[in-house]
Amino acid sequence: MHDQPQPVFQTHGLKRFYRMGDVTIQALRGVDLELHAGELVVMLGASGSGKSTLLNIMGGLDSPSEGSLSYIDRNRQPHDLAHASQRTLTEYRRHHVGFVFQFYNLISSLTARENVAIVTDISRDPMTPEEALAMVGLEARLDHFPSQLSGGEQQRVAIARAIAKRPEVLLCDEPTGALDFRTGIRVLEVLEEINRTTGTTLAIITHNEVIGEMADRVIRLRDGQVGDIHTNAGRRPPGELRW
Template identity: 80%
Template sequence: MDNDREVVFATRGLTRLYRMGEVTIQALQGVDLALRRGELLVMLGASGSGKSTLLNILGGLDSPSEGEVHYRDAAGREHDLSRASQRELTRFRRHHVGFVFQFYNLISSLTARENVAIVTEISRNPMTPEAALALVGLEERLDHFPSQLSGGEQQRVAIARAVAKQPDVLLCDEPTGALDFRTGIRVLEVLERVNRETGTTLAIITHNEVIGEMADRVVRLRDGRVDEIHANAQRRPAHELRW
């Protein structure tokens, strides 16, 4: 991993508290982290380690209780997400970030092409739905409905939908969590291709240790803190992973 790459995200002292009645849960405790442009980062951690909370704050879906998170867009403009209004966060999500979740969240009454078009119609400089679906290997399935697609194909439509607006950053929360091994590898190959061919900064959170082998860097979280950051000397291609 080239440490000279531009920093896209920088967090300092990032803390997130959730209050449930009289109980306070500290999901993040002083996280310092940098994500670099074009890298493939994997965040590992057990359930409750804080990885989803961290991803949600980076993506503007949540705000920190304390600390700072700064984002530098492709034009070099810096955004202070820790002090952004809800309107500013909505604009940030719309124009700069793509999301892929464990569950596909496709609209069942729309075809693959139409599910992707929902995003392209509100984006500033989108791919065509056809180009996005070709990128994930579904050019022959444009007019199929979700019920006519396998789980892996539905997740690939979800990836196409996320990348169609050509985001600077793609944030993936357990993207293979609902898939079997063979299908999961196919989805990881697609994410790998997106990172390689578009230069999109890619962060994947997972509890699966093996997925870390395909990353430039691995961030391990434990009890809301960064426990370890490890740079791989060489990324292992997704098709070589075994778990």
Template identity: 75%
Template sequence: MDQNADVVLETRALTRTYRMGEVDIHALQGVDLTLRRGELIVMLGASGSGKSTLLNILGGLDRATSGTVRYGDHDLTHATHRQLTAYRRHHVGFVFQFYNLISSLTARENVAIVTDISRDPLTPEAALSMVGLQDRLDHFPSQLSGGEQQRVAIARAIAKRPALLLCDEPTGALDFRTGIRVLEVIEAINRDTDTTMAIITHNAVIGEMADRVVHLRDGRVDGITVPERRLRARELEW
């Protein structure tokens, strides 16, 4: 990965504090992070390390308590609700552990929900072809396996051609073999579209397919490592 590549997203001294009754929960404590164009990073940490909170702030789903968040030339730190909505709609794709598909809609229709409100989207057919589901266009979620449903969710996320794809435990609900297939899809999209990707996980093995691994502990960056060799998804073993 070229360290001088364009910076897509950057945080400085990022904090997030939640009030729980009379107790303050410090979910993030001074996080500095830079994401570069076309990079695949894995954010690794145990439950409670702050990785989901960080991902939500990067994606404009939550706001920091202090610090700065910049997307390209745009300062998101004090963005309005409308500005964050536009940021999520046009620049960010999300993939979650659970697929969040609408059961009464086909795979094609689930993806069309996004393409109908995007500026320059892929067609649902093209997006589903990218994840290997060109033969499942008119299948409902109940007719698809868990891995296929997750691939529909990935197709929905990439259909708007996002600059940034954020994945929250994308293999967490899948068995090993199916999880590898989903990671292969994510890997191919990263390679073929130059989309910047961040995957959060508690599974250290997934870090072996990253350009960089960001280790989170107690709301802080506990270190950033660069794998000696970026493995292909099919080479992973756990």
């Protein structure tokens, strides 16, 4: 008998409205979802499907208009993120979750090592910047500035910065969107290895269907709702993806 997977996120009836003048835009229309500890999930959807809004809410960057959202930490303690204060959400972002975005958001005047140290200096039990950069294969580029790095290398610095605080969850919003195919594959290999070797729960949102083949589960969003959820029989290594 297999153990039931431990949830990390549980949402029920999650809705998000944005008001623009007299117009109300409904980005999420009642999302019921559970993400499991240690899994690699790919969330697929076209532009406007609500996937970025959902990721931002799970990451504590935004709050839902209606519904419930629980985050269950490694000690199996639940945290109500739907009704959390800004201070609580700041603590959550600082200690529990890491982010990787399409654009790298590195500080141009700081070296790779210094960009990662921004996070390690305020974390409870961080890796050293050197450890984090070695995990993404950049141990030889510690003292290079962003302008001296390729796009793929800059994204790997951003990943190192995200994982340096040892987050339980890593949320990635179109992490290969600004990269060419070959460089994108290298970034996906880094993310997959982090998930496999550290047990960090990894959620990647993308419009690229092929990336779903490397996931444990694929969650498809349509018009602010979960369209369907597919469990893969096996994960395909990023190096075997073709698009």
